[in-house]
Amino acid sequence: MAVNTRILLAARPEGAPKPSDFRIEDIPVPEPRDGDVLLKILYLSLDPYMRGRMSTAKSYAAPAAIGDVMPGGTVARVETSRHPDFVEGDIVLSYSGWQSYALSKGAGLRKLDPAVAPVSTALGVLGMPGFTAWSGLLLIGEPKPGETVVVAAASGAVGSAVGQIARIKGARAVGIAGGPEKCAYVRDALGFDAAIDHHAVDFPAQLAAACPNGIDVYFENVGGAVWEAVFPLLNKHARVPVxxxxxxxxxxxxxGSGPDRLPVLMREILSRxxxxxxxxxxxxxxxxxAQFLREAGAWVGSGxxxxxxxIVEGLANAPEAFIGLLEGRNFGKLIIRVAP
Amino acid sequence: MAVNTRILLAARPEGAPKPSDFRIEDIPVPEPRDGDVLLKILYLSLDPYMRGRMSTAKSYAAPAAIGDVMPGGTVARVETSRHPDFVEGDIVLSYSGWQSYALSKGAGLRKLDPAVAPVSTALGVLGMPGFTAWSGLLLIGEPKPGETVVVAAASGAVGSAVGQIARIKGARAVGIAGGPEKCAYVRDALGFDAAIDHHAVDFPAQLAAACPNGIDVYFENVGGAVWEAVFPLLNKHARVPVxxxxxxxxxxxxxGSGPDRLPVLMREILSRxxxxxxxxxxxxxxxxxAQFLREAGAWVGSGxxxxxxxIVEGLANAPEAFIGLLEGRNFGKLIIRVAP
Structure with missing residues (x-):
């Protein structure tokens, strides 16, 4: 009999999550009733926002409860359908979390066509991370031709799309990434105008040199030391989607322990x-x-x-992979292959 | 022979400006040449932004030099015109600074019609402060009917317009002002839904009580302790024009000396x-x-x-009046009557 392997939130992390903050358990695969589809999860997306779900600190979404299945976006195959809109074999985007099977009533499922693009892209460049990049850059950042766009985690799912879309729109793209391998990829494979290694001791000076006309759009996805280096370079009327x-x-x-940087930030918000x-x-x-899917789909198709x-094999490796994601150990969109 | 009395920047203030940071001098009234108009200043506007002009700290405009006439918006009468577009007696809005006469080549002058509104309003509700309120509130804040708009310095030139325009647009207006007299004016004469005295020991609690549905738009013109009280009340998707x-x-x-409030601010920007x-x-x-002048003019006309x-009499009193403005001692739009 098939088992549903699930990974639960076992404890709220203090600082960085540890393997013991997760618990793995096997339970019977649930039985679909009328109106249900039984989903077999193929791919699980691991994304930084999940750290917020593990914590009770106020965030833009409610935290997971202790004992809950860890939440997450998934690509699944319909194993059994008792729902009129789905048939066995359909591939769907779902939000089924860290487990190998899930029931759904159909709400929120989106059918994917494997002929259009590999279905795993629905978790990345043609999914939530891609739409995060597209909407934040174009609807808030509004880069104009010739302007300079800076993004960190530039080899990651969001950052890689931000820089490439910026270039499609005629802007200069400067990426920040961790280590020479990622920087080379950002520059050579993704075509960013420059890539800066944030591990470099003279990182702020390198960033300034790569932005001779300052920064017009800083797509903020990391904070910390990168923000410190970016902030002095922001041009008048710069836009910072966060x-x-x-x-x-x-x-x-x-x-932080101080000095208090808030007054300087507010003063610069005003003066610039x-x-x-x-x-x-x-x-x-x-x-x-819909517009995003149309445009990004075409850009992916055209190269x-x-x-x-x-891609990390096996659901059991999700906790370790997620811990690595928060440390920048992944290289590209981090996805767990839950089933072949 | 007529003299031009001018007030110059004598020294860059350390902290609050002192009278000795200004110097008053009398020189001959300048002679207009072909293409010039000679302006006799009637009213000088005093505004908080002038503090920035006295300092070399980076701001949105270049500082005045030591020995320069202090800059400022003015309403003036054309005394002598050798310019084809102006005749003696025209009343104009100009940017002539803290002095009693000035030459102009006509650029940047706007003729005022005393039949439409008292000409001093071109320095206040129908001038730069009014347009600051209108543009920041409507183009950035975008208040929707029923939303809560909060503004400080609510009896002042900008704040009073912010709250009244918010109400015209169907929003609730909560004003913050210093002392019971200003609060009564904000509530009773200006019609704000509530007015809170920032001198009250329980000011943050009073503000929270006046905003039972949180704050959707905070029009920031003060910073400091008011920001501290406002920040926890900002709703998801709140807008803060600064x-x-x-x-x-x-x-x-x-x-500031710390703790560092920047990380909390950025986290709340993200989570809310x-x-x-x-x-x-x-x-x-x-x-x-043009749209502002049309709309605000109509609203002033309709009450x-x-x-x-x-209004403070006499240019010589401008330094003291300006020092008081930075301490909140004015009550309403601060204007120097330079000449009757």
């Missing part, structure tokens, strides 16, 4: 007419997701928008 | 999808000033947009 702050996700204290705007891509989905997947 | 930070203008150190946007009204002038002027 979709993540991964550098602080494992912080145990909400505030800066725009800073937090966002979650869901707010733009109703109005813009203008490339992507890299870092 | 046009001034008067509470910090006399600060001698750019950063906040928008923070610094602006100077000039960026909106070309596209929107929906009221204003209060705090």
């Amino acid at each position: 979709c993540g702050l991964i550098a602080g996700y494992n912080a145990t204290s909400p505030s 007419s800066l725009l800073i705007r937090g966002f979650i891509q869901t707010e733009f989905a109703a109005a813009h997701e 203008q928008l490339r992507y890299k997947e870092d | 046009c001034g930070l008067i509470a910090g203008y006399n600060a001698t150190s750019p950063s 999808s906040l928008l923070i946007r610094g602006f100077i009204q000039t960026e909106f002038a070309a596209a929107h000033e 929906q947009l009221r204003y209060k002027e705090d």
Whole structure:
């Protein structure tokens, strides 16, 4: 008899998550009733926002409860359908979490066509991370031709799309990544105008040199030391869409020890007419997701928008892979292959 | 022979400006040549932004040089015209600074019609402060009916317009002001839904009680303790146009002593999808000033947009009046009557 392997939140992490914050368990695969589809999970997406779900600190979504299945986006195959809209073998995007099977009533499922693009891209370049990049860059950042766009985690799912879309729109793209291998990929494979290694001791000076005309759009997904290097370079009327702050996700204290940088930030917001705007891509989905899928699908097809997947085999390896994601150990969109 | 009395920047203030940071001098009234108009200044506007002009700290405009006439907006009468577009007796808005006469080549002058509104309003509700309120509130804040708009310095030139325009647009307006007299004016004469005295020991609790549904738009013109009280009340998707930070203008150190509030701010920008946007009204002038003058003029005419002027007699009193402005001692738009 088939088992459903699930990974539960076992404890709220103090600082960086540890393997013992997760618990793995096997239970029977659930029985679909009328109106249900039984999904067999093929791919599980691992994303930085999941760190927020493990914590009770206020965030843009409610935390997972202790004992809950860890949440997450998934690509699944319909094993059994008792729902009129789905048949066995359909491949769907679902939000089934860290487990190998799930029931669904059909709401929120989106059918995927394997002929259009590899279905795993629905978790990356043609999914939530891609739409995060597209919406934050184009709807908030609004880069103009010739302007300079900077993004960190530039070899990752969001950052790689930000820089490439910036270039498609005629802007200069400067990527920040960790280590020479990732930087070479960002520059050579993705075609960014420059790539800077944030491990370099003279990282701020290298970034300044790569942005001789300053920074017009900084797509913020990391915070921390990268923000410190970017901030002095922001031009008048620069735009800063904020979709993540991964550098602080494992912080145990909400505030730093000082000096207090808030007054300087506010003064510069005023004197440089800066725009800073937090966002979650869901707010733009109703109005813009179809356009994104059309445009990004075409760019992927034409080779203008490339992507890299870092696929880890086996659900049991998800906790370790997720811990590595928060440390920047992945290289490309991190995905767990749950079933072949 | 007529003299031109001018007030010059004598020294850069350390902290709060002192009378000795200004110098008054009398020189002969200049002689207009072909293409010139000679302006006799009637009213001089005093505004918080002038503190920035006295300092070399980076700001949105270049500082005045030591020995320069202090800059400022003025309403003037054409005494002598050798310019084809102006005749003696025309009343114009000009940017002539702290002096009693000035030459102009006509560029940047705007003729005022005393039959439409008292000409001093071109320095206040129908001038730069009014347009600051209108553009920041409507183009950045975008209040929707039923939303809560909060503004400080609510009896002042900008704040009073912000709250009244918010109400015209169907939002709730909560004003913050210093002392019971100003609060009563904000509530009773200007019609704000609530007015809170920031001198009250339980000011944050009073503000929270006046905003039972949180804050959707905070029009930032003061910073400091008001920001501290406002920040926890900002709703998801709240908008914060930033046009001034008067509470910090006399600060001698750019950063506070800590703890560092920047990480908390960025985290809340992300988790509440906040928008923070610094602006100077000039960026909106070309596209929107005519619309503002039309709308605000109509609202002033209908009594929906009221204003209060705090008129101080005599140019020699400008330094003391300006020092008081930075301490909140004015009550309404501060204007120097330079000539009757």
